[in-house]
Amino acid sequence: MQTLPPVSHNALVVTARWVEQGALRYTPAGLPAVDLTLEHEGTTTEAGMARRVTFKLKAVALGPVVRQVQVVAADSLAHWSGFLAPTRNGKGVVMHVTQIEPAV
Known part of the structure; x- marks a missing residue:
């Protein structure tokens, strides 16, 4: 059995726009x-081929x-950085946003 290293990384950066924003x-x-x-x-690119x-x-x-979220327009692309954590009900994951930068 392989033992996991004591430090793990959980980081996500995605270029996206927001399409729904709660209150x-x-x-x-x-x-x-x-x-x-x-x-x-x-x-x-996946396995040497372009993939949409x-x-x-x-x-x-x-x-x-x-x-920062409140000043990003819905149609604006941005780089959203953060980490993944379980949802409140434990069924799936949600990204916790820690930083937002405009995409140029």
Whole structure:
């Protein structure tokens, strides 16, 4: 049996636009939070061939990054950075956004 290294990495960067944005809410700890649906459309290479990829991804922004979300227009592409965590009900994953940068 292979043992896992003591440090693991969980990082995600996706170029996308938001297509759904929930109302501003607050966590029990008092942090501002907003739920999002991000949409990515692009082309990548897999097994030496071009592949078109389109998907939607559930995301959440907490704390100071909420201000950044509120100024990103829905039709604007941005680089969304963060990590994946289980959803509240434990059925699936959600991206926790930690940084947003405009795509140029």
